[in-house]
Amino acid sequence: MISDKLQQADVDPExxxxxxxxxRRILEGLESDLNHSGLVEEELETLPSDHPVSxxxxxxxxxxxxxxxxxxxxxxxxxxxxxxxxxxxxxxEWYSVxxxxxxxxxxxxxxxxxxDPTTEFGEVLDFLHTRFYGKSDVHLGExxxxxxxxxxxxxxxxxxxxxxxxxxxxxxxTQQRKNKNYTSERDYLEYQLTIKNQLEEDVFSEQSRMIExxxxxxxxxxSAKSAIKASILExxxxxxxxxxxxxxxxxxxxxxxxxxxxxxxxMPRRAEEVDISEDVSRIVNQFKQSKKxxxxxxALAMLLYSPxxxxxxxxxxxxxxxxxxxxxxxxxxxxxxxxxVGYEPGFGQEEEKAPSSYIPGMEVSNHVLxxxxxxxxxxxxLFEADFYNVLSLIPGVSIQDEAxxxxxxxxxxxxxxxESIHIAIPRLESITANVYQEVGKAVTKNQGTVYRQKGxxxxxGLIEEDIDLNFGKYLQYRYTNxxxxxxxxxxxxxxxxxxxxxxxxxxxxxxxxxxxxxxINAEYREV
Numbered sequence: 001m002i003s004d005k006l007q008q009a010d011v012d013p014e015x016x017x018x019x020x021x022x023x024r025r026i027l028e029g030l031e032s033d034l035n036h037s038g039l040v041e042e043e044l045e046t047l048p049s050d051h052p053v054s055x056x057x058x059x060x061x062x063x064x065x066x067x068x069x070x071x072x073x074x075x076x077x078x079x080x081x082x083x084x085x086x087x088x089x090x091x092x093e094w095y096s097v098x099x100x101x102x103x104x105x106x107x108x109x110x111x112x113x114x115x116d117p118t119t120e121f122g123e124v125l126d127f128l129h130t131r132f133y134g135k136s137d138v139h140l141g142e143x144x145x146x147x148x149x150x151x152x153x154x155x156x157x158x159x160x161x162x163x164x165x166x167x168x169x170x171x172x173x174t175q176q177r178k179n180k181n182y183t184s185e186r187d188y189l190e191y192q193l194t195i196k197n198q199l200e201e202d203v204f205s206e207q208s209r210m211i212e213x214x215x216x217x218x219x220x221x222x223s224a225k226s227a228i229k230a231s232i233l234e235x236x237x238x239x240x241x242x243x244x245x246x247x248x249x250x251x252x253x254x255x256x257x258x259x260x261x262x263x264x265x266x267m268p269r270r271a272e273e274v275d276i277s278e279d280v281s282r283i284v285n286q287f288k289q290s291k292k293x294x295x296x297x298x299a300l301a302m303l304l305y306s307p308x309x310x311x312x313x314x315x316x317x318x319x320x321x322x323x324x325x326x327x328x329x330x331x332x333x334x335x336x337x338x339x340x341v342g343y344e345p346g347f348g349q350e351e352e353k354a355p356s357s358y359i360p361g362m363e364v365s366n367h368v369l370x371x372x373x374x375x376x377x378x379x380x381x382l383f384e385a386d387f388y389n390v391l392s393l394i395p396g397v398s399i400q401d402e403a404x405x406x407x408x409x410x411x412x413x414x415x416x417x418x419e420s421i422h423i424a425i426p427r428l429e430s431i432t433a434n435v436y437q438e439v440g441k442a443v444t445k446n447q448g449t450v451y452r453q454k455g456x457x458x459x460x461g462l463i464e465e466d467i468d469l470n471f472g473k474y475l476q477y478r479y480t481n482x483x484x485x486x487x488x489x490x491x492x493x494x495x496x497x498x499x500x501x502x503x504x505x506x507x508x509x510x511x512x513x514x515x516x517x518x519x520i521n522a523e524y525r526e527v
Contacts (some may be wrong), residue, residue, distance in 0.1 A: 001022070001042075001043065001046055002019065002022045002023060002026065002043050002046070002053060003022075003046035004399070005018045005019035005022050005048055006019060006047075008051070008399070009092070009094055009097070010092070012311035013092060013093040013095075015095055016092075016093075016094035016095070016096050017096040017388070017406070018399075018402065018403070018406070019094065019096075019097055020094075020096045020097045020099075020100045021388050021389065021392045022392060023053060023056070023097070023100065024100060024389070024426060025392050025393065026039070026040065026043060026057055027043060027056075027057070027060055027104070027441055028389075029062050029297075030057070032298060036336035039186045040057060043057065044057060044058070044291075049395065052082075052083075052084040052085035052088055053079050053081075053085060054320050055077065055080070055081035055084065055087060056078055056081035056082060058077075059073065059074055059075070059077035059078035059080075059081055060074075060078050062074045062077070063075050063078060064480050071490055073397060074431070075108055075111075075112065075192075076299055078108060078190045079108055079109070080106040081106070082101045082104055082108070083101075085097065086101040086102060086105070088099050088123070089101060093118075093497075094104075094436065095131050096142070098127065099127070099142045099146070100130075100142070101125050102120065102123070102127060102146070103145060103146065104119050104151070105120060106124070106149060113497045114299045116156075118153050118156050118157055118161075119356030121150055121153075121157060121158075122158075122160075122161055122446060123310070124146055125150075125164045125165060125168065127148060128143065128168055129164070129168060130294065133202045142247050142385075143172070144187065144380075146163070147169060147188075147191055148310070150165055150199060151194055151251065153290060154194070154195065154198050155198070162195065162198075162199070165195065166192065166195045166196070168193060169188045169190075169191040169192050169195070172188045172428070173185050173188035173209075174192075174290055174316060177209075177213070177216075180216070180220060181414070181415065182213045182214070182216055182217035182220070182523070183217070183378060184215075185209075185213050186213050186239070187380070189206050189209055189210050189213065190210075192206045193206050193207070193210075206449065207240070207243045210239065210240055211236070211240050211244065211248070211315045214232060214235070214236035214239075214240070215231070215236075217232055217235075218232050218233065224501075224502075225263065225266055226259040226260070226262035226263040226265065226266055227259070227260075227371075228229065228259050228264060229259050230255075230256050230259035231371075231374075233252045233255055233256045233259070234256055235378065236252060237249060237253065237256070239250055263266050264385055270415075276367065276368050276371065277362065279368045280368055280371050280372045280375065283303070283368070283369065284376060284381075285373050286302075286303070286306070287299045287300070287302075287303060287376055287382065288381060289370075290302045290303075291381065296381065296383060296386045297380055297385070297386040297389035297390055299382075300382060300386045300387065300390055301390050301393075301518065303511075303520065304389045304390070304511070304514055304515040305515075305519065305522065306520070307470060307471070308365070308368070308369050308372075309365050309366055309370075309511065309512075310362065310365055310470065310471060310474035311358060311361045311362030311364075311365045311474055312354075312361065312468075312470060313418070313469060313470050313473040313474065314469065316355035316357045316358035316361060317355055329508055338350075339472070342510075345509060349401075357363075358473075358477070359477065359484060359485075361475060362474060362478065362484075365505060366478075366504060366508050368496060369507075369508055369511065370504035370507050370508055373507050373508075373511070374503060374507070377413075381432055384410070384413045384513060387409050387510065387514070388406065388409065388449035390518070391405055391514060391517075392516055393436070393512075394431075394435065394514070394517040394518060394521060395436045395438050395439075395521055396431075396435035396436075396437065396438025396439070396517070396521070397431055397434060397435065397517060398434055399431070400430070401427050401431050401434065401470070402426075404423055404426075404427050405423075405424060405427055405431075405510065405513065407423050407511060408421075408423040408424035408427070408506075408510055411423065411506075412506050412510060413504075413505060415506065417501045417503055417506040418498065420506040420509075420510070421491060421496070421501055421505055421509060422491060424489070424506070424510050424513060425488055425491045425492070426492075427513055428456070428488065428509070428512065428513045428516065429456040429459065429488070430511055431516060431517050432460075432463075432516050432517075432520070433453055433454075434454070435516070435517045435520045435521055436459065436462065436520055438521070439520060441462070441466075443459060443462070445458065446478050455480075456479065456480050456488055457476060457480040457481070458478045460472055460475040460479070460480060461476070462521070463475060464476070464521070466523065467519055467520065467523045468519070471519065475512070475516070479512075487505075487509075
């Protein structure tokens with residue numbers, strides 16, 4: 001509820017992004033074709049009637065319900081409310097809310113004939129220069145959104161504002177380089193190139209820095225897997241080809257071939273070579289098509305309901321039936337640390353074992369999903385805010401879950417994968433249990449005279465029984481089963497290797513956590 005997030009922001013202004021997320025969720029609901037009247041009424045009942053957020057929600061509801069006809073009580077009132085919300089946000093140091101208010105005001109002004117969105121740019125630039133020097137008070141993704149909005153109107157901007165914008169992106173690029181955030185540095189170098197090309201100024205310096213940025217990132221990740229290093233150079237060739245010296249391009253292309261050959265050897269345990277490019281492209285194209293028809297956060301939500309990144313347990317069983325010899329004998333299971341952690345029976349014996357092809361297939365599926373997510377993020381098709389938006393729409397997610405996962409996402413997008421993994425993993429159990437309880441499904445078990453919450457493996461057993469066998473088996477073998485990755489216990493007991501704390505692990509853990517919440521809710525809300 002927005003009222004809860006208002007109280008939270010009053011106590012801790014640095015957490016105002018939760019408030020911003022709820023405001024955005026309500027406005028996007030009103031602007032969609034769905035009927036959100038009940039939700040709006042519930043929100044308004046808990047808000048002060050004279051608060052700018054109440055005024056904003058009421059005005060947007062009037063504007064949308066009138067079919068964009070009631071100008072005075074609709075969009076004009078909404079713009080006034082956004083101005084008031086901006087001033088209140090600055091007063092309370094709610095800088096994420098202030099940033100969103102400016103963006104939304106420009107968005108509404110663009111929809112109206114006679115309004116010039118560029119008139120707002122001076123105030124926007126003053127705000128960005130104030131809030132993005134030293135410690136940033138606004139998420140980096142929103143800075144990009146502001147900059148991209150101004151770049152769309154570059155030809156009609158005043159010269160002073162263009163100069164101010166160029167100073168902003170130059171300083172941000174320099175800061176990202178100092179922090180060794182090379183992907184972000186290149187985003188701002190691209191903005192510099194766009195502005196300088198518009199001004200017909202020399203861009204040799206920016207082009208040289210772009211090449212250096214890729215080389216520095218390659219050096220930074222020299223101990224990474226070959227596929228990651230090859231991906232860096234492939235993006236470098238595509239991005240810089242127009243101004244890349246022939247000798248350097250040739251060197252990079254030779255290195256790409258060498259790394260791709262090494263990557264084949266490093267792939268998860270498969271006897272044959274595995275080409276994942278087609279599978280990655282399928283996910284990326286599915287996302288882009290969905291985004292074209294809706295929005296990036298809705299495209300992310302649609303991915304959560306698809307079977308990407310989880311392997312196919314039923315297919316692995318079919319393969320095992322066709323090739324029984326490989327699955328007939330029992331298997332002694334040793335952990336990555338060399339410990340004896342289990343004993344898998346063979347087929348025909350009591351209990352169950354994973355077919356021999358399942359774990360390697362699951363690993364490849366994880367890798368495919370991670371590469372697709374990385375590509376979408378790198379191409380600015382999928383944003384940090386999209387994950388927040390999806391998270392905020394899952395009923396049953398507690399404020400604590402949301403806060404921890406927000407921190408996990410921030411660490412993911414800033415390249416701190418070890419931190420992201422250790423923050424996100426415990427929330428997987430919490431969100432699974434909380435969402436199950438929200439939909440009215442008991443998650444306790446009887447231990448004598450005491451009822452306790454099921455363990456994570458037991459919760460995944462519910463998913464296997466009630467929702468989908470493939471999904472349930474995937475969660476068990478990845479997170480809790482000792483004959484699989486057993487990732488939850490690896491993290492909890494300090495057994496995860498530092499080399500395994502990478503983007504693939506961090507991104508797919510967060511993706512799985514959101515997917516669990518979304519799938520449980522969808523299954524029981526439809527009943």
